[in-house]
Amino acid sequence: MSDTATTPNPVPDPPTGPVPFDRELALGLLHDMLRVRRMEEKCAELYGSGSIRGFLHLYIGEEAVAAGVMRALRPEDNILATYREHGHALLRGVSMAAIMAEMFGKQEGCSRGRGGSMHLFDAATHFYGGNAIVGGALPLAVGLALAAKMQGRQCITACFFGEGAMAEGAFHESMNLAALWELPVLFCCENNRYAMGTALDRSESQTDLTAKAASYRVATETVDGMDVVAVHEAAQRAAAFVRDSGSPMFVEFQTYRFRAHSMFDPELYRDRAEVEAWKTRGPIHTYTARLKAQGLLTEADFLALDDAVGAEVRRAVAFAEAGTWEPVADLARDVCTPAPGTGDAS
Amino acid sequence: MSTKAGTQEGVHAGTVRITYRQAVHDAMHEALTRDPRVFLMGEDVGCYGGTYAFSKGFLEAFGPERIRDTPLSELGFVGAGVGAALGGMRPIVEVMTVNFSLLALDQIVNNAALYRHMSGGQFSVPLVVRMATGAGRQLAAQHSHSLEGWYAHIPGIRVLAPATVEDARGMLWPALLDPDPVVIFEHAQLFNMEGDLPQPFTADIEHAIVRREGSDVSLITSGGSLWKTLDAAVQLATAGISAEVVDLRVLRPLDLPTVAASVRKTHRAVIVDEGWRTGGLSAEIAASITEHAFFDLDAPPVRVCGAEVPIPYAKHLEDAALPQVPQIVAAAMQLMGRTR
Ligand SMILES: Cc1ncc(C[n+]2csc(CCOP(=O)(O)OP(=O)(O)O)c2C)c(N)n1
Numbered sequence: 001m002s003d004t005a006t007t008p009n010p011v012p013d014p015p016t017g018p019v020p021f022d023r024e025l026a027l028g029l030l031h032d033m034l035r036v037r038r039m040e041e042k043c044a045e046l047y048g049s050g051s052i053r054g055f056l057h058l059y060i061g062e063e064a065v066a067a068g069v070m071r072a073l074r075p076e077d078n079i080l081a082t083y084r085e086h087g088h089a090l091l092r093g094v095s096m097a098a099i100m101a102e103m104f105g106k107q108e109g110c111s112r113g114r115g116g117s118m119h120l121f122d123a124a125t126h127f128y129g130g131n132a133i134v135g136g137a138l139p140l141a142v143g144l145a146l147a148a149k150m151q152g153r154q155c156i157t158a159c160f161f162g163e164g165a166m167a168e169g170a171f172h173e174s175m176n177l178a179a180l181w182e183l184p185v186l187f188c189c190e191n192n193r194y195a196m197g198t199a200l201d202r203s204e205s206q207t208d209l210t211a212k213a214a215s216y217r218v219a220t221e222t223v224d225g226m227d228v229v230a231v232h233e234a235a236q237r238a239a240a241f242v243r244d245s246g247s248p249m250f251v252e253f254q255t256y257r258f259r260a261h262s263m264f265d266p267e268l269y270r271d272r273a274e275v276e277a278w279k280t281r282g283p284i285h286t287y288t289a290r291l292k293a294q295g296l297l298t299e300a301d302f303l304a305l306d307d308a309v310g311a312e313v314r315r316a317v318a319f320a321e322a323g324t325w326e327p328v329a330d331l332a333r334d335v336c337t338p339a340p341g342t343g344d345a346s
Numbered sequence: 347m348s349t350k351a352g353t354q355e356g357v358h359a360g361t362v363r364i365t366y367r368q369a370v371h372d373a374m375h376e377a378l379t380r381d382p383r384v385f386l387m388g389e390d391v392g393c394y395g396g397t398y399a400f401s402k403g404f405l406e407a408f409g410p411e412r413i414r415d416t417p418l419s420e421l422g423f424v425g426a427g428v429g430a431a432l433g434g435m436r437p438i439v440e441v442m443t444v445n446f447s448l449l450a451l452d453q454i455v456n457n458a459a460l461y462r463h464m465s466g467g468q469f470s471v472p473l474v475v476r477m478a479t480g481a482g483r484q485l486a487a488q489h490s491h492s493l494e495g496w497y498a499h500i501p502g503i504r505v506l507a508p509a510t511v512e513d514a515r516g517m518l519w520p521a522l523l524d525p526d527p528v529v530i531f532e533h534a535q536l537f538n539m540e541g542d543l544p545q546p547f548t549a550d551i552e553h554a555i556v557r558r559e560g561s562d563v564s565l566i567t568s569g570g571s572l573w574k575t576l577d578a579a580v581q582l583a584t585a586g587i588s589a590e591v592v593d594l595r596v597l598r599p600l601d602l603p604t605v606a607a608s609v610r611k612t613h614r615a616v617i618v619d620e621g622w623r624t625g626g627l628s629a630e631i632a633a634s635i636t637e638h639a640f641f642d643l644d645a646p647p648v649r650v651c652g653a654e655v656p657i658p659y660a661k662h663l664e665d666a667a668l669p670q671v672p673q674i675v676a677a678a679m680q681l682m683g684r685t686r
Binding site: 105119 | 389390393394395397415416417418419420421422445446449483484485486487488489653654655656658659660661662663666667
């Protein structure tokens with residue numbers, strides 16, 4: 001690495017300690033993380049074989065964040081995410097099959113094959129994408145919350161974004177609007193320390209991310225994003241705060257991406273050793289160990305769970321493979337709403 | 347500005363085979379070496395080695411002062427480029443794709459393009475902004491559009507679309523010498539393309555160029571569509587149709603004399619543009635042809651454009667949304683009154 005590279009961040013100790021949840025929730029969180037992990041491992045493989053194309057941004061290493069937050073949200077809440085959103089979509093309730101079919105470009109996909117990996121959408125679960133413009137979803141989150149408030153609907157809007165997005169004007173304008181108008185937005189910053197190849201301290205003069213949000217008088221909290229227990233507890237607190245106060249909150253989840261930024265990244269900007277050190281904090285194996293230590297999980301339980309997830313992945317791939325291509329004649333479909341009575345999009 | 351205008355490819359003594367990526371790299375390397383006022387900034391141009399590896403090794407060679415990694419702040423760093431140009435530097439600002447340049451459009455349109463005029467000629471903005479454009483890699487709607495036509499709408503900026511390794515290599519230096527802002531569009535489908543770089547190569551940012559001579563129909567295009575259009579010309583030749591291929595290269599200001607001269611010779615024009623048809627660059631070309639060469643035309647100009655849809659992810663739909671060789675061939679055939 002060059003002399004401008006950042007000094008390696010000290011890697012905190014792996015998360016430990018008792019899991020303060022009932023068995024169902026405790027195992028549910030593990031199941032959630034495993035589903036995301038196994039699905040994405042399969043995606044990487046399918047990318048290699050060409051079934052999935054375009055960009056593919058894996059969430060591997062960061063699963064605890066989506067797992068812990070989604071379970072703090074209600075069905076009526078809105079969710080927005082980035083291009084690294086496979087896990088968020090899945091844990092929000094979009095079926096693995098529909099996600100996989102989308103990545104194959106099949107019309108059975110959750111966006112009819114129009115969006116691909118970066119643009120998963122699902123109206124039924126209030127999942128508003130899948131946004132591939134960094135920072136692009138933040139103002140939308142403000143607007144969704146504004147709409148809910150103006151219509152007296154009791155829901156909150158959760159918006160996931162990377163720390164890189166905080167350099168965009170959209171972040172700052174959205175923070176200010178949400179605070180100024182007192183809107184129920186839960187800003188979930190997934191700080192994985194790198195925006196593509198740019199380490200946080202090479203892109204931000206103020207690396208205390210909560211200080212930025214706080215300057216807009218938004219409530220903040222920083223959480224260990226590799227610890228699903230801490231994430232879920234913080235998300236519950238934050239969601240309750242936003243719900244009860246109707247005001248925004250910013251939570252920084254400190255996490256780490258184990259894989260390349262996308263499938264084209266030569267990873268010249270970080271040392272292998274740093275990645276390996278962070279893997280000792282992997283959200284799944286550390287949590288599994290804690291569950292076992294507490295007697296909530298046996299190795300046999302784990303294998304059974306993992307087998308079930310494996311079967312779900314196989315079914316999803318089979319569904320995607322059996323999926324169909326949207327006819328080319330439908331190319332102009334869904335550009336605008338068809339005019340009444342014409343059945344025509346133009 | 348132009349060292350050797352309108353030169354045909356292949357007439358030079360020697361050539362070197364390089365990729366488009368290498369050509370862009372070499373052009374920037376030369377500029378950074380020749381002029382200490384030149385510096386490069388953009389997302390991941392340094393540590394990462396450039397999103398498309400255009401600036402690989404630059405950080406080591408030129409240092410972090412001149413190879414500036416920027417945060418994700420398109421409005422800020424493009425605007426800073428405008429300011430640095432006003433302040434006497436010669437910035438090359440790299441924006442990852444044209445889609446992200448929309449976040450910086452305000453600085454390009456409201457500042458860079460206007461400063462000279464608004465100040466009554468006191469200030470000019472010698473800035474170069476480079477960006478990737480175009481579809482074809484299944485990157486879906488937010489990463490695939492071709493908005494060159496929008497930029498070509500703006501007085502006060504020069505818009506270039508290098509389609510060959512020679513233009514990728516040659517256009518940057520004269521763009522930096524231009525006292526006004528220049529926006530360069532590099533089609534992402536071309537980056538891995540190999541081509542023969544003539545020695546010496548030309549450096550022309552003023553003229554369109556005839557890439558293939560023909561007498562029956564003019565195929566007018568630019569950027570990533572050039573190669574499809576040249577393929578179409580080859581197919582047309584086997585059908586006995588002699589197609590001339592005009593590469594616009596400079597999308598603003600348009601080199602209408604070269605376009606009109608071609609149409610006056612062939613009496614027919616097909617315009618091929620990956621951008622959308624409505625209000626697009628193709629509309630401007632067609633209108634200009636009818637204005638300047640109407641009485642030389644044997645038929646109305648025909649356009650082959652990107653379908654009026656956001657670019658879909660699925661490959662078969664993306665292919666269908668873009669101009670392809672068979673459509674270009676069919677359009678030319680139709681214009682010739684031929685069915686096959
Ligand atoms: C406006 C904009 N600029 C640049 C990009 C290219 N890009 C995609 S992801 C990315 C890094 C974003 O980092 P971060 O926000 O930290 O999220 P992460 O990818 O780490 O999850 C960049 C530069 C983009 N998609 N949109």
